[in-house]
Amino acid sequence: MLDSLREKDDFSVSVTNRKDTPEISEDLLLQYSQVWIFSGMDKSAGTFLSDNELEIITQYNQNGSGLLIGVGQQGDSAEGLDDINRLANVFGITFSGSVENSDELQVSKFVDTFSVVPEILGKYYKMIK
Numbered sequence: 001m002l003d004s005l006r007e008k009d010d011f012s013v014s015v016t017n018r019k020d021t022p023e024i025s026e027d028l029l030l031q032y033s034q035v036w037i038f039s040g041m042d043k044s045a046g047t048f049l050s051d052n053e054l055e056i057i058t059q060y061n062q063n064g065s066g067l068l069i070g071v072g073q074q075g076d077s078a079e080g081l082d083d084i085n086r087l088a089n090v091f092g093i094t095f096s097g098s099v100e101n102s103d104e105l106q107v108s109k110f111v112d113t114f115s116v117v118p119e120i121l122g123k124y125y126k127m128i129k
Helices: 002-006 051-062 081-091 109-114 117-128
Strands: 034-039 066-071
Touching: 034 051, 034 081, 051 066, 051 081, 066 081
Parallel strands: 034 066
Antiparallel strands: none
């Protein structure tokens, strides 16, 4: 997937890890319009996000830049989700469980319910009008 994105003329992709980028800074993020963070690949010391990095990433997104949070294989326990959930929770998201070889991953029943709210409110508005 990244290779196909790299081939586009109007799209630049940079891939890094904690070894090459030991600290996420505001100056680093200013170079990009979006950041994708994937968790679960490396459990080495120093791979988790610091409180300062969480604050910088949150502010980066709140200022209008894109953010994708992805979770990789966590092993047999959910402990590996604690760190990425510190970031995801800021946006009202919590990762848990896993899906193996599934054609579809349902994010939440709440999302399905929430998608019909505008239609329901529209009907209600017409009734009281």
